Amino acid sequence: MAKGLDIKLIKNGKRLDGRDMEEMRPLKMELGVLDRADGSAAIELGETKVIAAVYGPTKLHPQHRQQPKKAVLSVRYQMLPFSTTDRCRPGPNRRSIEIGLVIKKALEPIIFLEEFPRADIQIEIEVIQANASTRVTGLTAASLALADAGIPMKGLISACAVGKIQDKLILDVAGAEDSYGGADFPIAMINGGDEITLLQLDGDLNQKEMKPALDLAQKGCKILFDQQKNVLKNTYKVGDQK
Amino acid sequence: MSELVKDKSLVIPGEALFEGMDYLPGPGTYRNDKKIVSKYLGVAEFKNNRLVRVIPLKGKYIPRENDFVIGYISRVSHAIWQVDLNSPYEGILPLSEGTEEFIDLNEKSLEDFYDIDDTIVVKIKKVTQTKDVQLTMKDRRAKKLIGGRIIEISHTKVPRLIGKSGTMVGTIKDKTGCVIIVGQNGRVWLKGNNEELAVRAIKKVEAEAHTSGLTDKITHWLDEESKKVK
Incomplete structure (x- = not known):
């Protein structure tokens, strides 16, 4: 993260894209976007577009990866070549493998893995267009896709990133704020704030900023969670059963 | 000590269904302290003042004994x-x-x-x-x-296809003259002269599984479709 560059990220009390400090980018969620997958979801958060698909539970190959008492999650996070301003080389790289692993660890506590011993649950996250906050958006999409696939879960995960520009905390980091801001603090919560399942920090936050940053993240997760609830309930309508 | 959602309403994973110890958590739910919470995206059902369960909308078939x-x-x-x-x-x-x-x-x-x-x-x-x-x-x-054909439907729709004590599948059998065997895993075997109509009827049941009064509707629909053929 480039620091010390003198770029004004706040102008007239607004951020570069005209948002308030605690305002998220326009949000769009859709469920069941892929017919072939068992479950799928797409999320657009401003310019960040992510699609997630879930296959499974299926038989796990190779067999030596099988766990006798629980299912194994296989998470693959990938950025498409045309998702960034400079073309990014396709295929797994250090960053995507790491983010896939982080997302896997964040999803594990909410899935009842012990209901599917020896099985495999495959989660594919494709970033179609990236403008910061891709891992958190991918995680939010993955949890929707899991619900769509009918996998038993403790709850939904919603995740957002909190940042710091010119010593002010901001919600939903985007664009130059990611490249030149003081911190990027991605957080994932279960059911809009019950528990924290992912917390990373790039840059620095001091002790006093920590608590407000967490509160702000919870606010963002709540917005995402409400939208997740809406999209799940509106996609599948249950007819009047007298 | 109260129901937090209505009977037969759509619930999402993590949604609390009931507060208190009067009900037992049935299939598709778990207990979290005093609350009964849904595991699935599905339909909540309160059974006989004893049990709350959630019927998932989707998912893979997991083998159960005696199926x-x-x-x-x-x-x-x-x-x-x-x-x-x-x-x-x-x-x-x-x-x-x-x-x-x-x-x-x-x-x-x-x-x-x-x-x-x-x-x-x-x-x-x-x-x-x-x-x-x-x-x-x-x-x-x-x-x-031996012979016949197999179609696959979602296993969650199988109880609907069978109907209360086999009424739904019975109707399709009667009206089309096909022999039909429904497996709990969502595979349906059919054999007879009018397989095409029976397949369409089964697909219709699968698509409209969530609506009420479906058996009557299918009976009516089958009558009209067989008239068209003649």
């Missing part, structure tokens, strides 16, 4: 058949459960009974904790299926 399922033989080895059950878990049909008669393996081979890709209706005898599935053919309803 009748339609399977394909996927592998034949020395003394067992392996059966594909439209599920993450394969079924094992041992020689001893495959047939009532005594088999001398020096004279006969397992393929003489069930060969690869043969279709069987089979009963699930036992499911272990690690989901090893043992099957048995020693039941009146278990048999090898």
